[in-house]
Amino acid sequence: MIIWLNGALRDESAAISPLDHGLTTGDGVFETLKIVDGQPFAVSKHLDRLVVSATGLGLPAPDLAQVRDAIATVVKADPDIAFGRLRITYTGGVSPLSSDRGTVGPTLIVASQAIEKPASSSAIVTVPWVRNERSAVAGLKTTSYAENVRALAYAKARGGSEAIFANTVGNLCEGTGSNVFCVFDGELVTPTLESGALAGVTRNLVIAWFGAVERDVPLSRLAEADEIFLTSTTRDVQAIHRADDRDLAAPGEVTAAVAKVFAARSAEDLDP
DSSP: EEEEEEEEEOTEEEOOOTBBBHHTOEEEEEEEEEEHHHHSSSSHHHHHHHHHHHHHTTOOOOOOHHHHHHHHHHHHHHHHOOEEEEEEEEEBBBBBSSOOOSOOOEEEEEEEEEOOOOOOOOEEEEEEEETTSSTTTTTTTBBBBHHHHHHHHHTTTTOSSHHHHETTBBEEEEEEOOEEEETTTTTTEOGGGGGTTOHHHHHHOOOTTTTOOEEOOOOOGGGSSSSEEEEETTTEEEEEEEETEOOOSSSOHHHHHHHHHHHHHHHHOOOO
């Protein structure tokens, strides 16, 4: 693992202050980028969303020139990653042991790590908890991830690799780290952003490159979908072969077509 912390490369023993607000309160935002053959994908779109998340949380906008330099430094330090994850973490920095922010300024961390490619298909499990689409942090990619950790553990204990949330009014929302697409009678549908779902970079590229209808979908309709797939930075387009106790063909015809288009278009342009 390669780590850049507040201006310099560090090893895995790199440490932030125990008073960092990202640690004590989850006051921070992050982005995860895919690395393919040593190169990060969709840097500009991820940095745009980093700014949206940071300012939406009330943090100062990150210095994107510094973030780009950090990314370049990390990638150069480990150029042989065939497939991996690059994470940008931006927190409220050293602060009091309370909800108040300090005055020292934000902490910035960029780290990379080689990972295994996700399976071509997987299983999902709906969870008994909901996303709050009216939350102060709805639609922001924050480091406050405890409910995702809890939900993912619940799903994995039941044979899934991703947990699926409804929102407070019972509509399909998202996974812990993915967006959900369903096919109903040949129509490709994904939940609206008003559902509380994150505006995933891969989600948005699928909509732009292939086309999909953004519509509120009652969670109960997940059981009626002809096909389901997830999108995320490292999954790309991942078919779902089981949803709770229901088996599905994976990939279905639409899912396979989306995956083919996404693979071709993303190979043509690393920063679409």
